[in-house]
Amino acid sequence: MRWLDDCSPAAIAQALRAVAPELSNQEIVVRASIGDDDPEWQAASAMVGERFVVKFAWSRPAALRLAHEVGILVALAAEPGVPFLPEIVASSTDPLLLVTRRIPGTALFDVVDSIDREDAGRQLAGFLAALHHPATVERVGRLTGGLPLALLPPATTRTIRQRFGQWVRPDQVDLVLRWCDWADAVLASSTPTVLVHGDLHGGNQVWEGDRLRVVVDFETAGTAEPEYDLRAFPGTGPGVELLDATLRHYQHLAGRRLSPDRVMAWHLRTALGDALWRSEADVPLPDHRTPIAWVDDLAARFSALDIEPTQLP
Secondary structure, eight states: OOOOSSSOHHHHHHHHHHHOGGGTTSOEEEOOOSOTTSGGGOEEEEEETTTEEEEEESSHHHHHHHHHHHHHHHHHHHSOOSOSOOOEEEEEETTEEEEEEOOOOEEHHHHTTTSOHHHHHHHHHHHHHHHTSHHHHHHHHHHHTOOOBOSSOOOOHHHHHHHSGGGSOHHHHHHHHHHHHHHHHHTTSOOOOEEEOSOOOGGGEEEETTEEEEEOOOTTOEEEOGGGGGTTGGGSSSTTHHHHHHHHHHHHHHSSOOOHHHHHHHHHHHHHHHHHHHHHTTOOOTTSOOHHHHHHHHHHHHHHTTOOTTSOO
């Protein structure tokens, strides 16, 4: 495996000449990335002309994740069944590149307030039920030589307990500690694992109006319980309408009920972990609010779902 020397358009064009020479003379516009001083995050994507997207890396840690994504997508595409996958135009590990066809549209974050959440949940449940099917994890595991656990899991409750308190009000500190105890108790029991996307937030979905077009960024895909894939849903859209709809349609399509408690336990670790690292790194939260507001939001979501996270199960 050979990754790029840097993230310049010239380096990308040179790699394209080896992998997809017909694209190497098109305009290349590199998308900005966060934290690219850290080798762990030295990966990005670029527009190639108007119709293609290329993903690349310029460090070993980032290259390993991209190579993993290439393997996952190639395996998923081998036998159609999972909808809304990126169309691979070209891929290579020497040099390491993934070229997919660009699908015009908008991130779910930008449209979720205006679309029918019931129908959106139905479409997302269709993607998840197919991805989580036992035959999918068996096939992808066989074609890739084995699947790891989902990569880059959210912060542990231990980390949140130790470091989150300085970012919230004194009256919220004890609440967060009790929530962490509850999340640990909920997730203490193991459940069967499936193939998960691993990072299914709204920015990794492309929508055209109220229609899901493609799900992208499979670099953290691996095995986990199915509820893990819904950990961003409680914070997507007004209230918990999208989560409610997805859970109901998933049960109908997959024939099994997902646990709202387990979804919220993962969501708790995800949301507070995200707020923590961004606050410590002096990076704005995605909605430009504060950890204090995020804790208040979490309390409202628990209430909307009739979950009492201060009482251990």
